[in-house]
Amino acid sequence: MSKFSRRIFMAGVAASFALASGSAQAADWPQRPVTVVVPQAAGNSPDVLCRIITDKLSRALGQQFIVENKAGAANVVGMQSVARATNDGYTFVFATSAALVTNPYTIKALSYDPIKDFVPVAMVAKSHHVLLVNPKVKANNLAELIALEKQAPGSLSLAVDGPRNISGLIAQAINKDAGTKMVLVPYNTISNAVQDTISGRTPVTIQSASVVEPFIKDGSLRPIAVAGNQRIASLPDVPAISETLKSVELQGWFMIMAPAGTPAAIVETMSKAVAKAIAEPDVLERAPTLGFEMEKGDNTTPAGAKSFLAAQYAYTGQILKELGVEPN
Amino acid sequence: MNEIKNATGRSTIRAPQNLAGGLALVAVAALALWQLRDLTAGSLSEMGSALMPRALAVGLGLMGLALAVSAFLRPGLIIERTELHGPVLVLLAIVFFAVTIRPFAIGPVTIPGLGLIISAPVAIVIAGLATPEARFRELVALALGLTPFCMLMFGDLLNLPIPIFPASLIGSFPDGWSQKAVLRITSAVMLAATVVVFVTDRQKSISDQGSEG
């Protein structure tokens, strides 16, 4: 069955259900438990954030919001399942920036379309990455690090969590903009990467701000720059990369989405509930320890989230093209 | 314990087990190399994705070859005959469970999700028939008794995200009934049914014995 005819079929199934149960009107939504798919493994920080939010939603909307982890294949498993789910307003996805704007450029024949298969509900949070060095490295800021590298090109090793993950892409962008040749060393566990930077084997690393906070505090790692074009609240003294190099605005973020064709009124109700949930004081208090900055304002509306997604999609595509990243 | 039977007679193949094992390893190695055909091995400073698996596959193939050759030189064990009826049913039970637990798409066809309440007991009965000693009524009692136990344990107590009911039924629960409540009530009904089947089974076997005696 082609994708199009499958969608018609699904819509038919959904419609017959709606008739049978006589519900699915936004006014009395939700009538039964709502599923929120997390395309990541249970227990890592996006999952924890999603559970905090769904906990609030369950209370606010009076129905249980169930988190379902469908991890695997770089978010593809979970995204694909929601792209094909019934669009009756009882399935949502807690999508990552990797799933929405990186995968289309790195995975050949991606089985879902981040723009056409989904409708944005609300932007939820951004995560921040920091460039850090071992304290023995004789560089106090990004300019000095670049100068140090240029004295002996290819001598510095940089620990990242995979060349196509956000930290790896930031590293490649720095190398390209600054003309440096730092060697990327991929680690699939954050802990080993941090450990090897503390011991000095990989003098430089790029990590999520929350992960490295204790090591910055006790002096075993020194922050050099914050990824993006502005400083962050938890590290006010650390300059943004854009203060030294052409702005690299690559960052991680999370957005709640619904399958395309979900009734607009339900999307609207959900969006308002999410915006309210992520503005609650205890959520705002917990977010920084998980490494997130909660979203507020226009991006939390469906229209705002849509234009944010479109801009990020185009921007990431352009950066990856400049870096010469090919899908495989 | 495996009975040790040596290959008898002066056949040229002195260790059939090793020959078959060796050839199987060669086949696995060939399959792996075929799958890796498009990937690059790279150099030591920049190892490609194929270097390690290709080296391992070649090593595995050589070992398989050595094993196969040794089968002609050194005596060894024969391969015991196996009844295939049992294993086939057990595998069938696994496949049944996998494709019916939740909606499963094979190409254009989508098998509807039946949920634990149907997938588990049917799988138990199919698997149970694998042994010649199977008794149908006993298996039905086991299936009826174990399923509510699993539903309560996995679905209710541990709260694992496993579909309990057929996907098409979930929308038709009475208003105001939570899935947990339906789960508990169904479990109670199934347990009661188990007791009935068990008791009638027992009575039947007693009466069978009685008539024999």
Place this chain on the structure above:
Amino acid sequence: MDTLISNLSLGLSVALGLQNLALAFLGCLVGTLIGVLPGVGPVATIAMLLPITFSLDPTGALIMLAGIYYGAQYGGSTTAILVNIPGEATSVVTALDGHAMARRGRAGAALGIAALGSFFAGTVATILIAAMGAPLTRVALLFGPSEYFALMIMGLVFAVVLAGGSLLKAVAMIMLGLLLSTVGTDLETGDQRMTFGQPFLWDGIDFAVLAMGVFGVSEILRNLGQSEDRDVVRGAISRLLPNRKELRQSVAPVVRGTLLGSAFGILPGNGAILAPFASYAVEKKLAKDPSRFGKGAIEGVAGPESANNAGAQTSFIPLLTLGIPANAVMALMVGAMTIHGIIPGPQVMTGNPSLFWGMIASMWIGNLMLLIINLPLVGLWVRLLKVPYRLLFPAILVFCCIGIYSINSQPTDVLLIGLFGSLGFLLIRFGFEPAPMLLGFVLGKLMEENLRRALILSRGSLSTFVTEPISAGLLAVSVILLVIALVPNIRKGRDKVFSE
């Protein structure tokens, strides 16, 4: 010493609070439950329970989660002994002799010695953490990619020692395991390796799927054809718990296992998984009659089980002092800590002493509770084995299916246990042993990753493995171990040649 005692008494005063005691008990109980259900792992369960802990204070939450972790570790050994399904990489070894003991009617003894050995190991490891936690932090930093690679090579040597039958076949199985571990997306290039274009293989093969297939399902398939021996466990069970002779045989292996486990557990990056394998290899080498191993030698249960538990405890050291989680469960604990506003790392010990020492004391309490929960259960488990096999195996099979499905909600994982079950069945028919394959599989990923990392760091020079002192030392030990392992084999081979 005084500070150690005052620290421990602070910890005990926290851990012995009524609420924390109850939480530790609850955690151990839930852990034991999910441990004995094949497939359901601690990672999924802890993730599900995380929101429940939001309402608890951080110390209580962590005590409960840690209880689940130990409970699951121990429960995994129970299924390994009873039905030959190792739930965790660390209980593969327990399955070898533990299940053989169960078949000889000594399941109770195997379970009992596992509980007692684990308790001893847990006690020693707790004291070790309390006394040396801070200084041991440094050890972790000594290990980089080349050291880990050398360590993995040592692990492969253990796998050779582990194998009972033909050396060629054992090495072939290790290779097969290593090869299977390379299936999936390549970390460095993003290439799909040996995935047959199937997305469910992109993340590689799950350990639980492989173990459940080649051990659990293939065991069922094999038993179907052998009606004469599968009900052996129904035979007379003379004495439930270990007898005097068995206890005496176990003392030394328990002590050695505890030491080995504690040492491996300190290494971050999941060094603890090597501990039971190392312990088994050592016991087999030291035994007067190594041929008993694999057929139900109690030393083969006592040593590795102690090593396993000691390793599980000491792997908290890198977490608590360095903030570096050693495995997926530990990473979840970090998640739990951060939710409660505690960032794990060196400051926890000084900044939040009641949490730190409370958790350490609760480790010991947790071990005591496991003993209290599990010793009475031994009788129940053993009675479970008396259920006729024709009813037991469909039940085991369905538990496996549900358990494996619940890990990732992937029906394809269930299909894979069928596939690997048939593979294991064939391999056993052809005279191969699955255990070395599983060890190869477990070590394979870590080995390739660290090899590649080490070579990137050395810019392609292989000499990095011998110029780094620790890596050179580990490789030397591996070579020596290999020679010791091979010599009797070669001699035996020669004897065979002469006798022909």
